[in-house]
Amino acid sequence: MSVLGFEETKDDTLVVKIDKEFEIEVASLRGIFLLKLIAWRDRNQLLSRDADDIAFILENYLAINQERAAKDHYEEIYSNSDFNIKSAGSRLLGMDVSGLIPKRSNVYRKIEELLDIEISSAEESRLINQILETNKSFSYEEVLACLEGFRAGLSGARE
DSSP: OOOTTHHHHTTSEEEEEETTTEEEEEEOHHHHHHHHHHHHHHHTTTOOHHHHHHHHHHHHHHHHTHHHHHHHOHHHHHOOTTOOHHHHHHHHHHHHHHTTSOTTSHHHHHHHHHHHHHHHHGGGOHHHHHHHHHOTTOOHHHHHHHHHHHHHHHHTOOO
């Protein structure tokens, strides 16, 4: 398994208290998503569980971060004329992940390459098809819009 992305996520953690006795550090959701994308890239021929986890995060990211999105990123997230909660959340997630990885880093280049391949593959995209197979709440168009929104948020592009 690749260690790509671990360095970028190791300091982006949350402390979780268990039974008021133990404290453990867990990766942030944006860090988990980054690691899931890398894991999917490395093992998508064998497993589709990473695609399912990716879909779950894409579907719920805006709801989890709704207050921060409205307060800090209203224009970027909510002003799109064809607003969709999944693709808007994906854009916010891309913006958040961009804060973890420098644009000139190897990790950024690998993620950018993966997204470019999957988006340009359209109906032939392995990632899109695995998400559709494992998560029935998405349509093809929604998954594609999510990947495009994540890519735009990651690169800082405005729609």
